[in-house]
Each structure stands twice: as structure tokens, then as C-alpha cells.
Amino acid sequence: MKKLLKKKTVVITALIFIGLLIVSSVLSYTVLKVINPFGAGMGIIRVMCTDTEHVIVQTVPQKVVFAKAGCSLETYMQTQGYAKTNQEGAMYTFSKDDEVHRVLAHGPGHCAKWYWED
Numbered sequence: 001m002k003k004l005l006k007k008k009t010v011v012i013t014a015l016i017f018i019g020l021l022i023v024s025s026v027l028s029y030t031v032l033k034v035i036n037p038f039g040a041g042m043g044i045i046r047v048m049c050t051d052t053e054h055v056i057v058q059t060v061p062q063k064v065v066f067a068k069a070g071c072s073l074e075t076y077m078q079t080q081g082y083a084k085t086n087q088e089g090a091m092y093t094f095s096k097d098d099e100v101h102r103v104l105a106h107g108p109g110h111c112a113k114w115y116w117e118d
Helices: 002-032 037-049 073-079
Strands: 054-058 064-068 083-088 091-096 099-106 111-116
Touching: 002 037, 037 054, 037 064, 037 111, 064 073, 073 083, 073 091, 073 099, 073 111
Parallel strands: none
Antiparallel strands: 054 064, 064 111, 083 091, 091 099, 099 111
């Protein structure tokens, strides 16, 4: 009897854990556009609780960067060697040589979120 109860407890705990993983992944992707919820959580913690100004949270399929609330996307891109060529609302276009990047900026708030539209 004890063995059966222990087995049920393990199965129920595993199902709850799997359910939480699925829910956190879906929420992470729909809210933050980041596939890995752990990467998103660690990125937010690093930006909010340390001196790190920006963190690349994801590079594939879309580059996502979290930054401190006061950080400038233009300054970040200038340090990468890009120059701003256009801005339409929150969509910025940067270029360097023959490379062009379109970046959607979300913020302010506790941290800014920059999404590459390449």
C-alpha cells in the first residue's frame, strides 16, 4: 500500500512539474517573445539586480536583448558599429556597411526589451 501511494505521489509531482514547464514556456513566448523561460528570467534578474546594462537573452530565431530602463538602443547599436538610418514609432533601422537591422524597442518599465526583426 505504501509503495502504491509513493508511486502515485511521484507521478502527480512529475505531472505538475511538466505542466508548470509548459505554462511557463507558453507565457514566456507570448509575453516576452523568448522561447526559454529560464533564460528570460535570468536576463531580467541580471539587468535589474546587477550593474549589467544589457543582456542578450536569445539569438535564435530572433535576437532579444533586455536592458536597464534608462539604456539607449541607439547607444547600444553605436557601440556595435551601427548607425541609425530610420525610425518609425518604436521600430528602428540601423545599418553598417551592407548590413541592415530592424529593431523593435519596448519600454520603459523595469527593463527595456529590444527585438530584432531580421
